[in-house]
Amino acid sequence: MTLQEEVSKSILKHESDVLEYKAVLPPSKSIAQIISSFANTSGGLLILGVTEIGGLKVSGLSEDFRATSITHKALDLLSPKPIVDYGYVQYEGKKLFAITVKKSQVIISVEGRIYKREAAKTVLTNPVSNILSPGGYPRIASINDSMELLKEGTTDSKFKILEHYQSMIKIVDTLKQLLYPQGPSSYTNDKEGKVLTRIIYSSVVDSFETYLSDVLFEIYLAKPQTLKSEQLVKVEDVLNCSDIQEFITFWAKQKVSKLQKGSVKGFISDNKQIKDLNAMDAITQNEIEKILQIRHLYAHRNGIVDDKFIKYFPVGHISGSEHQLCIDEVLNKIEYLSSIADKIDKAAIKKYSLSTI
Structure with missing residues (x-):
């Protein structure tokens, strides 16, 4: 299935463990975390240019900044790199950017941190310990x-x-x-x-x-x-x-x-x-x-x-x-x-x- 076909099949479905929307282009680290969570769970699809305010709506993604270069930065943060496909796609005359991620057989981390999907959320599974002294202030x-x-x-x-x-x-x-x-x-x-x-x-x-x-x-x-x-x-x-x-x-x-x-x-x-x-x-x-x-x-x-x-x-x-x-x-x-x-x-x-x- 091509990336265009994958988007056409999934778009405007509710977010889930295998689907996430972003209205705008997030920083590379945020994209890396989502990719990691998909790869460590069941795989998934991230679509940029869909807003959830007032119900799901295809708003399109600005091309003023290239989403491809931000995605490259995101992939550089991942260790090891999972199997992904990404690029611009069209939907009802509007341009979107999509990233599809295959489930990985090994753990994919972002700068040592491991993420997974829980329902429609990306969750950090190994947070930094904040254990405080018993009986402290x-x-x-x-x-x-x-x-x-x-x-x-x-x-x-x-x-x-x-x-x-x-x-x-x-x-x-x-x-x-x-x-x-x-x-x-x-x-x-x-x-x-x-x-x-x-x-x-x-x-x-x-x-x-x-x-x-x-x-x-x-x-x-x-x-x-x-x-x-x-x-x-x-x-x-x-x-x-x-x-x-x-x-x-x-x-x-x-x-x-x-x-x-x-x-x-x-x-x-x-x-x-x-x-x-x-x-x-x-x-x-x-x-x-x-x-x-x-x-x-x-x-x-x-x-x-x-x-x-x-x-x-x-x-x-x-x-x-x-x-x-x-x-x-x-x-x-x-x-x-x-x-x-x-x-x-x-x-x-x-x-x-x-x-x-």
Whole structure:
């Protein structure tokens, strides 16, 4: 049976363990996960260009970005590579992209992770262990449980930041004697504990920036027209990228560069895709800007307060003094940034029909 025949036979049937639809082009990693799940179960068919909002509807897939190159990237993530067929097909005058996957006799993994199909869902069968210390700080277990709930119906971008945050709180849980020997609301006096607290905090904030870059990438893939603008691009930058996916990743990271300088408002102003979501009001932007300034202080000055920092925090700080956060304050930032990512994610999924996992 040809790919065209396979699509004609299956299209507009309900999703199942052998059939999945996506309205838009997902990132290569999401495609790889679906292919892995089909190969490890009964085989299956992925059709891009069919929306499920308000009932199944063939919407077609934009050709502005080539789905073939994204699929090649997905296959490169698989080990070993399963038997697949893929390409553009026609249905009622609209162009779709389809990938059919044969059942594999060996386990197919995506960067060491194994997926299977359960009904109409792709499920990770070997998740990273998040076992916490028995009798540990109860708030850590509570945050971990909240992260698990936030993983439902999320983009791949948000899933990654939540997993990273779970890894961070697991470190906090494990290293109590270094990070909060006198309790989570008290500063540690341990030299190595202070360094580690700064590292954890910086990693938490860096991951939020990475999330914004990743979700921009997903929006560009889903709605390629949002990438089009009159902004100048260096030919060298284009030629340094091997394909369109690599260029989009590069461009998304360039857009986030203003965040690295602490300019949240500049970032939102430069990125209509994020601005139009209305997910970060003025109060939120100011709060994130302060969070970023603490990260800059930790990453570049080992926590020693300078005059620039005092401009953002004029009360309670002296130039040359050491800035510290207790673990409860770090956990507050993890919860806060998770909630902002969740708000952005839900708005982006709704507005741009992003793929979810």
